[in-house]
Amino acid sequence: MKLKNIRLLSILLLLLLMLSCNNNKAGKKTKKSSDPTPTNVSIQVPEFNADSAYFFIEKQISFGPRVPESEAHSNCAEWIKENLQRFCSHVSLQEFKARAYNNQILNGKNIIAVFNPNKQPRYLLCAHWDSRPYADHDPDPANHQKPIDGANDGASGTGVLMEVARQLSLNSPSAGVDIVLFDIEDYGPPQDRQAYESTDFWGLGSQFWSRNPHTTHYSANFGILLDMVGAPDAQFPLEGFSMYYAPDIGKKVWEIAGRLGYGDRFVFDNGGYITADHYFINRIARIPTINIIHLDQSSSNGSFFEHWHTINDNMDHIDTNTLKMVGDVVLNVVFKGL
Numbered sequence: 001m002k003l004k005n006i007r008l009l010s011i012l013l014l015l016l017l018m019l020s021c022n023n024n025k026a027g028k029k030t031k032k033s034s035d036p037t038p039t040n041v042s043i044q045v046p047e048f049n050a051d052s053a054y055f056f057i058e059k060q061i062s063f064g065p066r067v068p069e070s071e072a073h074s075n076c077a078e079w080i081k082e083n084l085q086r087f088c089s090h091v092s093l094q095e096f097k098a099r100a101y102n103n104q105i106l107n108g109k110n111i112i113a114v115f116n117p118n119k120q121p122r123y124l125l126c127a128h129w130d131s132r133p134y135a136d137h138d139p140d141p142a143n144h145q146k147p148i149d150g151a152n153d154g155a156s157g158t159g160v161l162m163e164v165a166r167q168l169s170l171n172s173p174s175a176g177v178d179i180v181l182f183d184i185e186d187y188g189p190p191q192d193r194q195a196y197e198s199t200d201f202w203g204l205g206s207q208f209w210s211r212n213p214h215t216t217h218y219s220a221n222f223g224i225l226l227d228m229v230g231a232p233d234a235q236f237p238l239e240g241f242s243m244y245y246a247p248d249i250g251k252k253v254w255e256i257a258g259r260l261g262y263g264d265r266f267v268f269d270n271g272g273y274i275t276a277d278h279y280f281i282n283r284i285a286r287i288p289t290i291n292i293i294h295l296d297q298s299s300s301n302g303s304f305f306e307h308w309h310t311i312n313d314n315m316d317h318i319d320t321n322t323l324k325m326v327g328d329v330v331l332n333v334v335f336k337g338l
Protein backbone atom coordinates (compact mmCIF):
# COMPACT_ATOMS: atom_id res chain seq x y z
CA MET A 1 0.00 0.00 0.00
CA LYS A 2 2.62 2.42 1.11
CA LEU A 3 4.83 1.56 -1.70
CA LYS A 4 1.94 1.91 -4.00
CA ASN A 5 1.19 5.31 -2.48
CA ILE A 6 4.80 6.36 -2.85
CA ARG A 7 4.78 5.23 -6.46
CA LEU A 8 1.52 7.10 -7.00
CA LEU A 9 3.02 10.20 -5.41
CA SER A 10 6.08 9.87 -7.61
CA ILE A 11 3.88 9.60 -10.67
CA LEU A 12 1.88 12.64 -9.55
CA LEU A 13 5.10 14.62 -8.93
CA LEU A 14 6.43 13.60 -12.32
CA LEU A 15 3.20 14.68 -13.97
CA LEU A 16 3.30 18.02 -12.13
CA LEU A 17 6.92 18.49 -13.18
CA MET A 18 6.07 17.72 -16.80
CA LEU A 19 3.13 20.09 -16.70
CA SER A 20 5.24 22.84 -15.19
CA CYS A 21 7.92 22.18 -17.83
CA ASN A 22 5.30 22.40 -20.53
CA ASN A 23 3.90 25.57 -18.99
CA ASN A 24 7.39 27.06 -18.95
CA LYS A 25 7.88 26.08 -22.56
CA ALA A 26 4.52 27.53 -23.48
CA GLY A 27 5.34 30.67 -21.51
CA LYS A 28 8.68 31.06 -23.22
CA LYS A 29 7.11 30.51 -26.61
CA THR A 30 4.45 33.17 -26.01
CA LYS A 31 7.06 35.60 -24.80
CA LYS A 32 9.34 34.85 -27.74
CA SER A 33 6.64 35.49 -30.33
CA SER A 34 5.99 38.93 -28.89
CA ASP A 35 9.71 39.79 -28.87
CA PRO A 36 10.96 41.83 -31.81
CA THR A 37 12.95 39.49 -34.05
CA PRO A 38 14.65 40.34 -37.34
CA THR A 39 11.86 38.65 -39.28
CA ASN A 40 9.01 40.69 -37.89
CA VAL A 41 10.64 44.13 -37.61
CA SER A 42 8.96 46.34 -40.18
CA ILE A 43 11.40 48.34 -42.30
CA GLN A 44 10.97 52.06 -41.82
CA VAL A 45 10.62 53.89 -45.11
CA PRO A 46 11.40 57.61 -44.87
CA GLU A 47 8.72 60.14 -45.70
CA PHE A 48 9.12 61.66 -49.17
CA ASN A 49 8.91 65.45 -48.98
CA ALA A 50 7.06 66.67 -52.10
CA ASP A 51 7.63 70.35 -51.22
CA SER A 52 11.35 69.72 -51.28
CA ALA A 53 11.06 67.96 -54.68
CA TYR A 54 8.99 70.91 -55.94
CA PHE A 55 11.75 73.29 -54.84
CA PHE A 56 14.35 71.22 -56.73
CA ILE A 57 12.20 71.42 -59.88
CA GLU A 58 11.59 75.16 -59.51
CA LYS A 59 15.29 75.77 -59.06
CA GLN A 60 16.16 73.90 -62.27
CA ILE A 61 13.60 75.97 -64.18
CA SER A 62 15.06 79.20 -62.74
CA PHE A 63 18.24 78.71 -64.82
CA GLY A 64 16.18 78.88 -68.04
CA PRO A 65 15.75 76.06 -70.57
CA ARG A 66 18.56 73.50 -70.04
CA VAL A 67 19.35 73.14 -73.71
CA PRO A 68 22.78 71.61 -74.42
CA GLU A 69 25.51 74.18 -75.26
CA SER A 70 23.62 76.98 -73.42
CA GLU A 71 24.76 78.84 -70.32
CA ALA A 72 21.61 77.74 -68.45
CA HIS A 73 22.54 74.14 -69.20
CA SER A 74 26.04 74.40 -67.77
CA ASN A 75 24.92 76.46 -64.74
CA CYS A 76 22.18 73.96 -63.92
CA ALA A 77 24.57 71.01 -64.24
CA GLU A 78 26.87 72.67 -61.73
CA TRP A 79 23.96 73.31 -59.33
CA ILE A 80 22.66 69.72 -59.56
CA LYS A 81 26.15 68.33 -58.98
CA GLU A 82 26.84 70.60 -55.99
CA ASN A 83 23.52 69.74 -54.40
CA LEU A 84 23.95 66.00 -54.87
CA GLN A 85 27.37 66.35 -53.23
CA ARG A 86 25.58 67.62 -50.12
CA PHE A 87 23.68 64.33 -50.00
CA CYS A 88 26.20 61.82 -51.30
CA SER A 89 29.96 61.38 -51.03
CA HIS A 90 30.35 59.67 -54.44
CA VAL A 91 29.15 62.13 -57.08
CA SER A 92 30.70 62.29 -60.53
CA LEU A 93 30.16 64.10 -63.79
CA GLN A 94 30.41 61.95 -66.89
CA GLU A 95 31.28 64.26 -69.77
CA PHE A 96 30.80 63.08 -73.33
CA LYS A 97 30.35 64.28 -76.88
CA ALA A 98 27.42 63.20 -79.02
CA ARG A 99 26.38 63.83 -82.60
CA ALA A 100 22.85 65.20 -82.92
CA TYR A 101 20.40 64.48 -85.80
CA ASN A 102 21.61 67.70 -87.49
CA ASN A 103 25.29 66.63 -87.26
CA GLN A 104 26.00 69.15 -84.51
CA ILE A 105 28.46 67.84 -81.91
CA LEU A 106 27.01 68.41 -78.45
CA ASN A 107 28.86 68.39 -75.13
CA GLY A 108 26.90 66.35 -72.60
CA LYS A 109 27.11 65.74 -68.87
CA ASN A 110 25.55 62.77 -67.12
CA ILE A 111 25.43 63.39 -63.37
CA ILE A 112 25.88 60.31 -61.18
CA ALA A 113 25.47 59.78 -57.42
CA VAL A 114 26.45 56.43 -55.92
CA PHE A 115 25.09 55.44 -52.49
CA ASN A 116 26.58 52.44 -50.65
CA PRO A 117 29.09 51.65 -53.43
CA ASN A 118 29.97 48.20 -52.11
CA LYS A 119 26.50 46.96 -51.27
CA GLN A 120 24.26 44.50 -53.06
CA PRO A 121 21.56 44.41 -54.28
CA ARG A 122 21.89 47.55 -56.40
CA TYR A 123 19.07 49.64 -57.78
CA LEU A 124 19.47 52.12 -60.64
CA LEU A 125 17.27 55.23 -60.48
CA CYS A 126 17.33 57.62 -63.40
CA ALA A 127 15.76 60.62 -65.13
CA HIS A 128 16.94 63.19 -67.67
CA TRP A 129 17.85 66.73 -66.67
CA ASP A 130 18.16 68.51 -70.06
CA SER A 131 15.18 70.22 -71.68
CA ARG A 132 13.99 70.19 -75.27
CA PRO A 133 15.28 72.92 -77.63
CA TYR A 134 11.98 73.04 -79.58
CA ALA A 135 8.36 73.51 -78.52
CA ASP A 136 7.50 71.65 -81.71
CA HIS A 137 4.15 70.38 -80.43
CA ASP A 138 2.94 73.81 -79.33
CA PRO A 139 -0.50 74.69 -80.73
CA ASP A 140 1.00 77.98 -81.94
CA PRO A 141 3.50 77.35 -84.81
CA ALA A 142 5.26 80.62 -83.84
CA ASN A 143 6.58 78.76 -80.77
CA HIS A 144 7.92 75.71 -82.58
CA GLN A 145 11.53 76.95 -82.58
CA LYS A 146 11.49 78.09 -78.95
CA PRO A 147 13.09 76.02 -76.16
CA ILE A 148 10.86 74.72 -73.37
CA ASP A 149 11.09 74.97 -69.58
CA GLY A 150 10.57 71.23 -69.36
CA ALA A 151 9.21 71.46 -65.82
CA ASN A 152 7.53 68.09 -66.27
CA ASP A 153 9.57 66.72 -69.18
CA GLY A 154 12.92 66.48 -67.50
CA ALA A 155 12.96 68.56 -64.33
CA SER A 156 10.22 66.62 -62.50
CA GLY A 157 12.05 63.28 -62.57
CA THR A 158 15.33 64.96 -61.63
CA GLY A 159 13.63 66.88 -58.78
CA VAL A 160 12.07 63.70 -57.38
CA LEU A 161 15.42 61.89 -57.50
CA MET A 162 17.21 64.81 -55.82
CA GLU A 163 14.72 64.53 -52.96
CA VAL A 164 15.24 60.75 -52.92
CA ALA A 165 18.99 61.48 -52.66
CA ARG A 166 18.33 63.83 -49.73
CA GLN A 167 16.32 61.11 -48.00
CA LEU A 168 19.08 58.55 -48.61
CA SER A 169 21.55 60.92 -46.93
CA LEU A 170 19.33 60.97 -43.83
CA ASN A 171 18.33 57.28 -43.76
CA SER A 172 20.68 54.78 -45.33
CA PRO A 173 18.96 51.79 -46.98
CA SER A 174 20.48 48.30 -46.85
CA ALA A 175 20.77 48.25 -50.67
CA GLY A 176 23.12 50.14 -52.96
CA VAL A 177 21.54 52.89 -55.05
CA ASP A 178 22.89 54.56 -58.18
CA ILE A 179 21.15 57.76 -59.27
CA VAL A 180 22.01 58.64 -62.87
CA LEU A 181 20.71 61.89 -64.34
CA PHE A 182 21.06 61.73 -68.11
CA ASP A 183 21.82 64.62 -70.41
CA ILE A 184 20.74 65.19 -74.06
CA GLU A 185 17.66 62.99 -73.85
CA ASP A 186 15.41 65.45 -75.64
CA TYR A 187 17.50 66.73 -78.59
CA GLY A 188 15.71 64.52 -81.08
CA PRO A 189 14.72 65.90 -84.50
CA PRO A 190 11.89 68.42 -84.65
CA GLN A 191 8.43 67.15 -85.50
CA ASP A 192 8.63 67.87 -89.23
CA ARG A 193 11.83 65.76 -89.56
CA GLN A 194 10.87 62.84 -87.33
CA ALA A 195 9.33 60.76 -90.10
CA TYR A 196 12.73 60.06 -91.68
CA GLU A 197 15.15 60.30 -88.74
CA SER A 198 16.26 57.40 -86.52
CA THR A 199 14.87 57.02 -82.98
CA ASP A 200 18.54 56.69 -81.93
CA PHE A 201 18.82 60.50 -81.96
CA TRP A 202 16.88 60.49 -78.67
CA GLY A 203 18.47 59.54 -75.35
CA LEU A 204 22.04 60.42 -76.33
CA GLY A 205 23.21 60.60 -72.68
CA SER A 206 21.70 57.25 -71.76
CA GLN A 207 23.14 55.65 -74.89
CA PHE A 208 26.61 56.89 -73.94
CA TRP A 209 26.24 55.74 -70.32
CA SER A 210 24.85 52.35 -71.35
CA ARG A 211 28.01 51.77 -73.44
CA ASN A 212 30.32 53.40 -70.86
CA PRO A 213 28.84 52.95 -67.38
CA HIS A 214 30.43 54.88 -64.51
CA THR A 215 32.17 51.75 -63.20
CA THR A 216 33.54 48.87 -65.24
CA HIS A 217 31.28 45.80 -65.34
CA TYR A 218 28.54 47.87 -63.75
CA SER A 219 25.28 46.11 -63.18
CA ALA A 220 22.15 46.62 -61.15
CA ASN A 221 19.34 44.27 -60.18
CA PHE A 222 16.92 46.57 -61.96
CA GLY A 223 16.39 50.17 -62.98
CA ILE A 224 13.55 52.67 -62.67
CA LEU A 225 13.35 55.68 -64.98
CA LEU A 226 11.15 58.63 -64.02
CA ASP A 227 9.76 60.58 -66.94
CA MET A 228 7.12 63.32 -66.64
CA VAL A 229 6.10 62.58 -63.07
CA GLY A 230 4.74 65.97 -61.95
CA ALA A 231 1.50 66.84 -63.75
CA PRO A 232 -1.78 67.09 -61.82
CA ASP A 233 -3.87 63.89 -62.02
CA ALA A 234 -1.12 62.09 -63.94
CA GLN A 235 -1.83 58.49 -64.86
CA PHE A 236 0.94 55.94 -65.10
CA PRO A 237 -0.04 52.93 -67.21
CA LEU A 238 2.43 50.09 -67.83
CA GLU A 239 4.65 51.30 -70.66
CA GLY A 240 5.35 48.82 -73.49
CA PHE A 241 9.17 48.50 -73.49
CA SER A 242 9.14 48.27 -69.67
CA MET A 243 6.78 45.31 -69.90
CA TYR A 244 8.72 43.76 -72.79
CA TYR A 245 12.12 43.90 -71.06
CA ALA A 246 11.21 43.90 -67.35
CA PRO A 247 7.62 42.65 -66.86
CA ASP A 248 8.16 41.33 -63.31
CA ILE A 249 9.71 44.61 -62.16
CA GLY A 250 6.84 46.62 -63.64
CA LYS A 251 4.21 44.40 -62.07
CA LYS A 252 5.83 44.45 -58.62
CA VAL A 253 6.37 48.23 -58.61
CA TRP A 254 2.73 48.78 -59.61
CA GLU A 255 1.63 46.39 -56.84
CA ILE A 256 3.62 48.44 -54.32
CA ALA A 257 1.92 51.59 -55.62
CA GLY A 258 -1.44 49.88 -55.17
CA ARG A 259 -0.63 48.90 -51.58
CA LEU A 260 0.30 52.53 -50.88
CA GLY A 261 -3.17 53.57 -52.08
CA TYR A 262 -2.08 54.91 -55.48
CA GLY A 263 -3.76 52.25 -57.62
CA ASP A 264 -5.94 54.82 -59.33
CA ARG A 265 -2.78 56.50 -60.73
CA PHE A 266 -0.54 53.47 -61.26
CA VAL A 267 -3.01 51.63 -63.46
CA PHE A 268 -2.56 48.14 -64.90
CA ASP A 269 -3.36 49.39 -68.42
CA ASN A 270 -1.23 49.04 -71.51
CA GLY A 271 0.48 52.39 -72.09
CA GLY A 272 2.06 51.93 -75.54
CA TYR A 273 5.77 51.82 -76.42
CA ILE A 274 7.89 54.92 -75.67
CA THR A 275 11.51 55.26 -76.79
CA ALA A 276 13.08 56.89 -73.76
CA ASP A 277 16.28 56.33 -71.77
CA HIS A 278 15.07 52.97 -70.39
CA TYR A 279 14.89 51.58 -73.93
CA PHE A 280 18.66 52.06 -74.36
CA ILE A 281 19.49 50.84 -70.85
CA ASN A 282 17.55 47.64 -71.54
CA ARG A 283 18.97 47.15 -75.03
CA ILE A 284 22.61 48.21 -74.54
CA ALA A 285 23.42 47.86 -70.82
CA ARG A 286 20.97 44.95 -70.46
CA ILE A 287 19.73 46.08 -67.08
CA PRO A 288 16.00 45.37 -66.77
CA THR A 289 14.57 48.86 -66.46
CA ILE A 290 11.05 50.22 -66.33
CA ASN A 291 9.76 53.70 -67.10
CA ILE A 292 7.30 55.41 -64.78
CA ILE A 293 5.86 57.80 -67.35
CA HIS A 294 2.67 59.83 -67.54
CA LEU A 295 0.74 58.62 -70.57
CA ASP A 296 -2.77 59.50 -71.58
CA GLN A 297 -4.42 57.83 -74.55
CA SER A 298 -7.13 60.52 -74.63
CA SER A 299 -4.58 63.36 -74.86
CA SER A 300 -4.60 65.63 -77.88
CA ASN A 301 -0.79 65.42 -77.85
CA GLY A 302 -0.16 61.85 -78.99
CA SER A 303 -0.21 59.70 -75.88
CA PHE A 304 1.75 62.24 -73.83
CA PHE A 305 0.51 64.75 -71.26
CA GLU A 306 -1.33 67.82 -72.47
CA HIS A 307 1.60 70.27 -72.44
CA TRP A 308 4.27 67.89 -73.78
CA HIS A 309 6.83 69.73 -75.95
CA THR A 310 4.96 73.03 -75.67
CA ILE A 311 5.96 76.28 -73.99
CA ASN A 312 3.32 75.50 -71.34
CA ASP A 313 5.39 72.69 -69.85
CA ASN A 314 6.17 75.01 -66.94
CA MET A 315 5.76 75.28 -63.15
CA ASP A 316 2.04 76.11 -63.52
CA HIS A 317 1.47 72.44 -64.27
CA ILE A 318 3.48 70.77 -61.53
CA ASP A 319 1.53 69.22 -58.67
CA THR A 320 3.04 68.13 -55.34
CA ASN A 321 0.39 65.37 -54.97
CA THR A 322 1.74 63.57 -58.03
CA LEU A 323 5.36 64.11 -56.95
CA LYS A 324 4.51 62.66 -53.54
CA MET A 325 3.00 59.46 -54.98
CA VAL A 326 5.95 58.80 -57.26
CA GLY A 327 8.48 59.62 -54.53
CA ASP A 328 6.74 57.32 -52.05
CA VAL A 329 6.75 54.45 -54.53
CA VAL A 330 10.46 54.91 -55.28
CA LEU A 331 11.45 55.13 -51.59
CA ASN A 332 9.38 52.03 -50.77
CA VAL A 333 11.11 50.07 -53.54
CA VAL A 334 14.55 51.26 -52.42
CA PHE A 335 14.04 50.49 -48.73
CA LYS A 336 11.97 47.29 -48.98
CA GLY A 337 13.13 45.85 -52.31
CA LEU A 338 10.78 44.01 -54.66
Ligand SMILES: [Zn+2]
Pocket residue numbers: 132153186309
Ligand atom coordinates in the same frame (compact mmCIF):
# COMPACT_ATOMS: atom_id res chain seq x y z
ZN1 LIG B 1 10.62 65.35 -74.15
